[in-house]
Amino acid sequence: MVFSSLVFLFAFLAIYLGVYFAVPDHLKNPVLLAASLIFYAWGGPQFLLLLVGETAVSWFAGLRIARASTKRIRTFWLVIDLVVLLGLLAYFKYATWILGDIQGLFGVPEVVPDIVLPIGISFYTFQLISYVADVYAGQVEAQPKCWKLLLYSSMFFQCIAGPIVRYDTVAADIDHRRVTQADVYLGIRRFCIGLAKKAVLANGCASVADTLLPIGTDGIFTQVAAGLWLGMLFYMLQIYFDFSAYSDMAIGLGRMIGFRFLENFNYPYACTSVQDFWRRWHISLSTFFRDYVYIPLGGSRCAPALIVRNMAVVWFLTGLWHGASWNYILWGLYYLVFLLFERFVLKGRIPRAAGHVYSLVVVFFGWVLFKFENSAELMAVLGGMFGLTGNGLMSMEVSTLLLQNVFFLAFCLIACTSVGKSLHGRFFQAAKGNPRLFGLFNVTEFATPIALLLLSTIALAGASYNPFIYFQF
Structure with missing residues (x-):
């Protein structure tokens, strides 16, 4: 199930929101967790065990790290978590590709297994890694309840297609969140x-x-x-x-x-x-690699040769993260070349x-x-x-x-620029001093989501629908 489907919009989401807002506050998290697990299981119930299992490993490792008396023990549990999570990611996402290349070169193995990729594994794996790494660094407290960490890792809003949400940004909201009509x-x-x-x-x-x-x-x-x-x-x-x-x-x-x-x-x-592009594109992924790979390697506070090495590792992994094929690695290294060119040659000039x-x-x-x-x-x-x-x-x-x-x-x-946002802001500023214009602004604000939902529903219902069909030559 995906967000852009009629089943999600008019069945799953409608039922979920109705139940969520109907139950008392102490039941909202259980309802959210149940909805998230149902949503995830919709695309392959067998992989729900993988999501739950990885979360349990990270929960246990986080508690062991928080209670460890020495750095050596903390490091041990961090390594255990990384080996398990990255090992599973490597198996499900890259084993078929690697074995296929080996078979092409050496003729073995005779049969390459067709391993099905679990939905969203890259996203929730990185989220759980960030949680354990932050517990290790003392930046967040370990979550004592496994089901609440599962809520964090499985939230259907972003479990399948991101963004990669850091635990520290939602830790307080998991236990204490307030919702206004404006929200x-x-x-x-x-x-x-x-x-x-x-x-x-x-x-x-x-x-x-x-x-x-x-x-x-x-x-x-x-x-x-x-x-x-x-x-x-x-x-x-x-x-x-x-x-x-x-x-x-x-x-x-x-x-x-x-x-x-x-x-x-x-x-x-x-x-x-190009550097500015990556400050704007998939920001959660860029910051993940910056905080958990680039900076631990030494970041930019080292000799130029080491900076090049650190950036090469990051962009190799960035390409690899996007898919199990050589073109993605080439794509990552392609950006490495231009980022090095900007850093050491152009220098902002x-x-x-x-x-x-x-x-x-x-x-x-x-x-x-x-x-x-x-x-x-x-x-x-x-x-x-x-x-x-x-x-x-x-x-x-x-x-x-x-x-x-x-x-x-x-x-x-035009839609991929900030023109629409800018016009909306100017309309609001002009409306604040004009009662009639402010009334019109409120009407458009109310009508916009309805119009967009209607337009989207028509588009999803018609496989080849083009909203600009009436303006074609």
Whole structure:
């Protein structure tokens, strides 16, 4: 089950919210935990045992660390937790890929097992690691009740697709949280914005990108240059709307019941450097690697050669985290090159406008590396973009598709900037001194979530629905 499904919206979420707000305060956490476990089990009940088991290991390790009398004992339990959690992550996520490569090189093993990847394992594994590491560092107190740590690791808001929530940001809210009417409204509004991002924008961009970039078919090798560029532009927009939409919905769902998650995306395509992009993109993942890998290795307070080593480790792991394929590792190391270039060569001396163009070009080609796991398809796309495949510049199909989606594309380009947020803020400031305008502002605030929910429902109900269909040429 995913957030952007009619079953989730009108069955699971409706029932959950109705029960949650109906029960007394002391039953709200049990209701949330039950809903989270049901939500997770929906995609594979056998993996619920893995989630519960990993949480139990981390809970026990956290208590042992908190009660340890020496640093050696604390370190022992930290290592035990890391070995168990990272070992399970490596087995489920990377064993098939590694054994497949070994088989390709040496012919063994004869059969590569097809290991099913548990939903959300990367997210809840990193959350539990951060919890135990923070207990080890003395930054949080160990949770004495296992079921409350399970509540933290399994909250359906973010267990499946993030953001990676640090325990210290929700520890107080687990036991003591207050919800106002403003919280409920802002949570609903944020959720509906994220839902529309996914159902209308991300899915719409994906439809165009998949048409222009038909992975796994001969069409990817015969596509004209304009089709490849346009397809990757739509994919670039799709992946932002996809990732940020789930973060928006998680933040909104949490806000409805009193959890305040940190922002995870901050208009990354407004970046003025590659480093700035990663300060804005998937912030919870970047801060995880910074706090639990980069800084423990020595961070930037060491010799240049060690800084390079520390950054290389982080970006190798960043690529590896995203998927079990060499293209993801290449994608991570690709960013390493540009981050080192900015750190040791550019040193912030590039003008802001030029930095914006440069960083978007870097990010654009980064998504090309990210999208294509097959090396032959990757090289065909890169070569075709620059006319090296002899497929031509433009075709009737591509020009027609562009004309059909030109307004949709324009809206998406605007939607990934802060223009909407800025206009909303200006409208509010102007309305504060004008009673009639303030009334109009309140009406639009009330109507916005309803309109977005209705639009998203229509989009989800119609597989090929395009909200800009009436504005096509």
